[in-house]
Ligand code: ATP
C-alpha cells in the first residue's frame with residue numbers, strides 16, 4: 179500500500195472558453211505539427227561540418243516523447259490525462275530544410291505584456307538565423323501586431339548581429355509591444371510586401387491565436403510562409419509545457435519581495451506584509467515563491483477561491499501562533515469578491531482585474547482597526563513588485579532557456595514547421611500545434627503535489643493552534659532535558 183495515495187500531478191488543465199478545439203476530444207492528429215512540404219536544401223551548418231557527433235544532431239526524421247511517461251494507473255487528473263498515450267514531436271535541427279537559407283527573410287514580432295527574456299529570444303533568433311543559416315534578412319516589427327499593420331509596417335527595423343549584440347542585458351523588448359486587434363489581411367500584406375518567409379510570434383495566448391489567423395490567411399493566398407510561436411507567459415500557464423521563459427526569474431524576484439515583506443512584518447508587533455504577484459488565472463508564481471521563500475504565512479491563488487471571512491480567519495489563526503503574518507496573493511485571486519461583470523477590458527479584450535492587493539490591504543487594515551485591543555501596534559505593508567518583475571532581465575537559467583528555445587525554433591521553422599509553438603515538457607523541447615496549445619490552460623491542481631507543499635509551509639484553518647504550540651513546547655522541553663542530563667553527567671565526572 180503506497181504511503182501517499184494522492185495524485186502525483188501538480189497541475190490540472192481547463193478548457194479555454196473561446197477555443198475552437200474541444201480539449202476532451204483531442205486526438206493524436208491534433209498534436210501533429212503542420213510542416214510545409216519539401217525539404218530541398220541541405221542545412222548549411224551540416225555542409226560545413228563532417229564530424230559524426232555534429233551530424234547526429236541533424237535529424238530528418240521526427241522523434242517523439244511520450245505526452246505522459248507515467249503508467250496510466252493512478253492518474254486521476256482532468257483531461258489531457260485521458261490522452262496520456264499520445265506522443266509529442268521533439269524539436270530538432272534538420273539535415274534538410276524547406277527554405278533556401280540564402281533567399282529567406284525572417285520576421286520577429288513581440289506582443290502582449292512584458293516578460294523577462296524577450297530580448298534574449300529576439301537576439302537568439304537573429305543570431306541563429308544569420309550565423310547558422312546565413313539568411314538574407316531578419317526584420318523586427320515594432321510594437322506588436324501594429325508593426326505589421328498597414329499603419330505600422332514602415333517602422334519595421336532591420337535586425338543584425340550588431341543591433342542585437344547587447345540587448346539581452348536588458349529587460350523589456352527592443353522591438354516594443356502592444357495590444358489590440360490588427361487585421362490578419364494587413365499583416366499578411368506586410369509579409370508579402372517584405373517577402374517574409376518565416377514569422378516568429380513571441381507572445382501569450384492572444385498572440386498565438388493571432389498567429390493561427392495569420393498562418394491561415396497566408397495559406398489562403400497560397401504563400402509559402404511558416405508562422406512559429408515562442409510562447410510568452412510569465413504565469414507558466416501554458417498546457418503541454420512544463421516551463422515557460424521568465425517564470426523562474428519571476429519566482430526569484432517574487433521571493434525578494436516576500437523577503438522584504440517578511441522583514442517589515444516581523445519587525446513589528448502584529449505586522450502584516452502583503453505581496454501581490456502575477457497570475458491572472460493560474461497561481462504558479464504565488465505557489466512556487468511561497469514554497470521557495472518559506473517566509474509566507476498565507477498564499478492565495480485563483481484556483482483556490484476563498485471568501486474575505488476565510489482570509490480574516492486565517493490571519494486570526496496565524497496570530498494565535500505568531501506576532502506577524504506574510505500574505506502572498508496572486509492577481510487573479512478574489513475576483514469573485516466583487517461583481518466584475520461590467521469590468522473594463524484592455525485593447526485586446528482581456529478583462530481588467532480588480533486590484534486584489536489594494537483590496538486585501540483595505541480588508542486587513544479594517545480588520546486590525548476593529549480589533550485594535552487584540553492586536554495593538556499593528557501595521558500593514560503592501561508590496562506590488564509586478565512591474566519590477568516583468569521588466570527585469572532574465573536570470574542565468576532563463577537566459578539559457580530562451581537561447582535553447584529560440585535556436586531550436588529557428589531550426590524547425592527553417593525546415594518548414596508552422597502553426598506551432600515550441601515548448602518544454604519533461605526537459606525535452608517539443609513542438610505543439612497552436613490550436614491544441616491554446617485550447618487548454620494549465621492551472622494549479624489544489625489536490626496535487628505543488629499545492630500540498632504550499633499547505634505544508636503555510637497556515638491552514640485545519641491547523642490546531644493549541645496542539646501545534648503544545649508540540650513545540652514539548653520539543654523544547656525534550657531538548658532542555660537532554661542538555662540537563664549531559665550537564666549532570668559532566669558534573670559527576672569532576
Ligand atoms: P499576455 O496575456 O501575456 O499579455 P497576449 O499575447 O495574450 O499576452 P494580448 O494583448 O491578449 O496579449 O494579445 C496580443 C495580440 O494578439 C494583440 O494584438 C491582440 O489583438 C491579438 N489577439 C488576441 N486575441 C486574438 C484572437 N483571438 N485572434 C487574433 N488576434 C488576437
Ligand code: MG
Nearest residue numbers: 290382383384
Ligand atoms: Mg493573454
